[in-house]
Amino acid sequence: MVEARIPHSLQEALILMSQATYTIVNGATDLLVQKRSWSGTIPKFSQPPLYIRGLKELDYICERSGMLEIGATTSLETILHHPKTPKILQHIILTMASPAIRHQATLSGNIQNASPAGDSLVGLYLLDASIVLHNRHHERVISIQDFIVDVRKTMREADELITKVVLPIDKFSQCAYTKVGPRKTDAIAKVAFGGLIDIENDRIRDIRIAFGAVYKTVLRSRKIEESLMGKDRSAVPEMKHVLLEGYASLIQPIDDQRSNRWYRKTTALNLLEAFLDSISR
Amino acid sequence: MKFQPDIGTPIPRVDAKEKISGAAAYINDIDMPGMLYAKTLRSKMAHGKIIKRHYPTLPEGYAIIDYRHIPGTNIVKAIYEDWQIFPVDEVRYIGEPILLVVGENKDVIIDILEAIEITYEEMEPQFEWIDSVIHYHYEKKHGSRPFADANRIIEHTYETGYQEQAYIEPQGMIGYLDQDKMTLIGSIQCPYYVKNAVLMALGWENERVRVIQAHVGGAFGGKEEYPSLIACQLAMAVIQVNKPVKLIFEREEDIIASTKRHPAQIAMKAAIDSEGHIMALKVHVGIDAGAVIGLSGVVLSRAMIAATGAYTIENLDVTGDVYRTHSVPTGAFRGFGAPQMMFAIEMFMEHIARNLGKEPLAYRMAYVAKQYDLTATSGTFRDPILMQKMIEEAMKRSRYEEKALQYQNLHRYQGIGMSFFLHGCGFTGSGEATTIKAKVRLRREASGVVHILIAAVDMGQGVRTAMRKLVAHMLEVPIDQVIYDLPDTDCVPDSGPTVASRTMMIVGGLVARAAQRLGMEPQIAVEIEETYHQPSEIQWDEARMQGDAYPAYSWGVNVVEVAVDPVTGEVSVVGAWSVYDVGKAIDTLMVRGQADGGLAQGIAYGYLEVMRHHQGKIQQRNLTDYIIPTAADMPPMETYLFDNPYAYGPYGAKGVGELTLVGGAPAIAKAIEMAIKRQITKIPVTPEMIMELMTHGED
Known part of the structure; x- marks a missing residue:
């Protein structure tokens, strides 16, 4: 028998987490689906669930020291409507699930899930988002790229909680995002592509390219991006x-019930090509 | 006579309030004192011999129900009787129910299920289509003989996949003993199918089984024959535990184990003369029944009879086979063989024209059926056919010609497709007269209140509203003076199953006749009964598949416009226009509701809904992976209705429900063909297929 806990403060949550290992339940829009069971029975958690979605002190989005800070229990819908939310993230949130789910789901939940098809992750990789984690005694900051290590695996320790996500304020002149899903809404990505570019006087000051659902994590190559920096x-x-060849050698999609390897790879490269064509135009 | 608006004038649904407010009781909303739950243990093997069953010691109040508890016949009564209630020593598909565990606490039931061990000896599963259980053949006029004189022969093979009904409410039922009467309440389409199946399984006399319909949250054919299986199993459980038992499927369980649309492979061959005319068609329809034949033979015959779609072709040779495989059983689904065939014939007519270098639309138009033409089975289209006018209307509304010209000549990845189709109303062949023999009753109380006593089920299509409206209109009384409760076999006669686009035309026709008699009846408190008689001019030879396969036909035209993203292969449906001849709409708004839903389901069958099995295991097992369209995937749909009253339908009404689905897939497939300039012979046309065709396909 596992005992569910609903902490009333971050402090209480962290104390509980220092005493036992919990499954953190935030918006629960994915977790409860994963744990679904015969209707009328209680979902089976191997560790006691800790419900944090009600923690008001983590429900915020604000600009601080030139960065955008998003608390862990802030809904996607709130993020979508904030004036400082980077354009790419707005585009992405609009393709996520359905309006009802977006009111309940959170960004930190999407991060902790660490699905290769996690929609927001493409944007967070492109923006070099930082993840802030707390345990009872300390705080640490880790880049999204280092935080997610594999399919559904992150660097979070058992006693740590994601408390916020920190993003730079948008500085890009152009952004592109395409989610290829099986239908227009309420769908899991077969392939996702995102690109950010900052151009000044026809010179590329910054360019970032990321793919979702074609590798065990979001795929981003700084080496290839660097080859474009400073170019006209x-x-x-x-x-x-x-x-194209560079990315083709990195993309390693899978065959599954939603699509196939060949299509995912072909489409990913087509999207990249369309993005590259849009730069020179 | 009082002023009455036209029968078709929309009225609010009689059950709108109770359904919207949540007051309507669906099966899972119903609880009974002392009620137990049942859960099914299913085969994990596509084909295997059961060597040993190890059942754990059961706690007090829990039971395992298997084949040993069947007092009557271990067969679910259906058309081809090969559906076992529980397997004895051989499993034939993944998901086949082996036993039920029954008890009070769901967690304990799960523990028991996990403790049960079934030892199998694996047997070779068969997934190839080689084991033909049913074979049919018919010819028209000279059959395939003209092929000997053909100037040219054109052939293509068309393939269609599974489709899942995806009703919102999964399968479910409650069984209990009322005195010594087995009573079943369920989410069902056909109360008397369930009753007759349970009678045979129990071997009890007629009066001891009662079936009551709960509110039904969608069915689409998926609750035609399948609930009979659940009812039989549940009845065994009820006898054992002597308490009410509830059995509700979870979504994944429902998808894995319940029937779906038959995948089909249809080989079409045309003999063409020196002028480019079609001399004859040779057609072979193959359908995959899965492990149980059930009503697959009727699905096959409906497909075969629709071999020429909305066209008249002089000579025909049509064969078909139902193949048995070790995959999930397929069964009834809105359209019942016609969607597969309509896709094949509609694409084939287009492909013949293209292969001959002719303009496809003009080529097809020349073959569109006209009144008094012979049907595929050499019956006669007796009633007027309005297709020429309907096609003109569809083209005008959609600006078809202008768009087609533009899209054909420009490489802009846009396309527009138009399908012509028909649907035979009522049971195929002489089924209505020989098997169903529908009976309806109207009872007027002394207070003047009239009860409609029929077994037709409202599963969302609006039949309760339509029937009450019909009777109220005919008797010129307010609609709330007409009562139509959820059917209960103890109270209503067998008016037949709620299937085959028959409810308004056949059952409604009988109700209208009864209402007419009731209107003339001087006595207030009275009961009127009507029984179905086949119109004498309708003749059908079952063995040779010759004659009038249906008493009447509904007709339709769908136009679908798409844009294809050349980067991703994704399809956007940007426009949809439909013109239908359903005889006479009893409520135009309800017909539009059917039209929107049917077209969405039909279009999605053509481009969106992917379901496959791998070694007998369904790969898309939930509604995250099995993709049905959302409102965002569908454009605004325009529907136009043409009145063409049918003599035996109430106010001239013919069938509606299935017609609106069968033309969607070919319309969108043609639109995609135009957009990508590639030939399509297979649905669903997924982005994966489009990308493949654009990369490697032929023009």
């Missing part, structure tokens, strides 16, 4: 072939 936008077409 007119140089992109001649580099296109090498860039």
Whole structure:
């Protein structure tokens, strides 16, 4: 018999977590689906669930020291409507689940789930988001890329809680995002592509490219991105072939009940090509 | 006579309030004192011999129900009787129910299920379509003989996949003993199918089984024959435990184990003369029944009879086979073989024209059936056919010609497709007269209140509203003076199952006749009965599949416009227009409701709904992976109705429910063909298939 707990403060949550190992339940929009059981029976948790969605002190989104800070229990819908939310993240949230789910689901939940098809993760990788974790005694900050290590595996320790996500304020001149799902809404991505670019006087100051659902985590290659930094936008077409080959060698999608490897890879590269074409245009 | 608006003028649904407010009791809302729960143990093997069953010692109040508890016949009564209630020593598909565990506490039931060990000896499963259990053949005029003189022969094979009914409410039923009467309340389409199945399984006399319909949250054919299986199992359990027992499927269980639309492979061959005319068609329809044949033979015959769709072709040779495999049983689903066939014939007519270098629309138009033409089975289209006008209307409303011209010539990944189709109303062949023999009753009380006594089920299509409206309109009384309770076999006669687009035309026709007699009856408190008689001009030879397969046909035209994303292969449906001849709409708004839902389901069958099995195991097992369209996937749909009253339908009404589904898939497939300039022979046309065709396909 496991005992569910509903802490009333962050402090209480962290104390509980220092004493026992809990399954953190935030918006529960994914977790309760994973734990579904015969209707009328209680979902089976191997560890006691700790319900944090009601923690008001983590329900905020604000600008601080030139960064955007998003508390762990802030709903996706709230994030969507905040004026400082980066455009790419707005685009992504609009493709996530359904309005009802977006009112309940959270960004930190999507992060902790660490699904290869996690929609928000593409945006967070592109933005170099930082994840802030607390345990009873200390706080640490870790980049999203280092935080997610594998399919559904993160660096979070058992006594740690994601308390906030920190994003830079948008500085990109152009952003692109495509989620390829089996239908227009309420769907899990077969492939996702995101691109950010900052161009000044036709020169690429910053470029970032990420793919979702084609690798065990979101795929982003700083090495390939660097090869484009400082280049004139007119140089992109001649580099296109090498860039496509570069990503083609990294993309490793799977065959499953939702799509197939060939389609995922072909589509991912098509999306990249369309993005590269849009730069030189 | 009082002023009465036209029968078709929309009225609010009689059950809208109770359904919207949540007051309507669906099966899972019903609880009874002392009620127990049942859960099914299912085969994990596609084909295997049961060597040993190890059952744990059961706590007090818990029971395991298996084949040993069947007092009557271990067969679910259906058309082809090969559906075992519980297997004895061989399992034939993954998900086959082996036994029920019954008890009070669900967690304990799960523990018992986990403690049960079934030892199998694995047997070779068969997934190829080689074991033909039913084979049919018919010819029209010279059959395939014209092929010998053909100038050219064109052939293509068309494939369609599974489709899941995806009703919102999964399968479910409650059984209990009322005195010594077995009583079943369920989410069902056909109360008397369930009753007759339970009677045979129990071997009891007629009066001792009673079936009551609960509110039904969607069915689409999925609750036609399948609930009979659950009812038989539940009845065994009720006898053993002598308490009410509730059995409700979980969604994944429902998807894995319940019937779906038959996958089909349809080989079409045309003999073409020197002018490019079709001399004859040779058609072979193969359908996958899965491990149980059940009513697959009737599905096959409906498909075969629809071999020429909405066209008239002079000579035909049509064969078909029902194949048995070790996969989940397929069964009834809105359209019942017609959606598969309509896809094949509609694409084939288009492909013949293209192969001959002719303009497809003009080529197809020349073959559209006309009144007094012979049907595929050499019956006669006796009633007027309005297709020429309906096609013109559809083209005008959708601006078809202008768009088609533009999209054909430009490479902009846009397309528009138009399908022509018909649907035979009522049971195939002489089923209505020989098997169903529908009976209806109207009873007027001294207070003037009229009861409609029929077994038709409202599963969301609105039949309770439509029937009450019909009777109220005919008797010129307010609708609240007409009562139509949820059917209960102890109270209503067997008016037949709620299937085959028959409810308004056949059952409604009888109700209207009874109402007419009631209207003339001087005595107030009186009961009127009507029984179905086949119109004498309708003749059907079952063995040779010759004659009038249906008393009447509904007709339709669908136009679907799409945009394909060349980067991802994704399809957006940007427009949909429909024109239907359903005789006469008893309520135009309800017909539109059917039309929107049917078209969405039909279009989605063509491009969205993917379901496959791997070694007998269904891969898309929930509504996250099995994709049905949302409102965001469908454009606004425009529907136009043409009146064409049918003599024996009430106010001229014919069938509606299935018609609106059967044309969606070919319409969208044609639109996608136009957009990507590639030939499509298989549905669903997924982005994966589109990408493959665009990369490697032929023009």
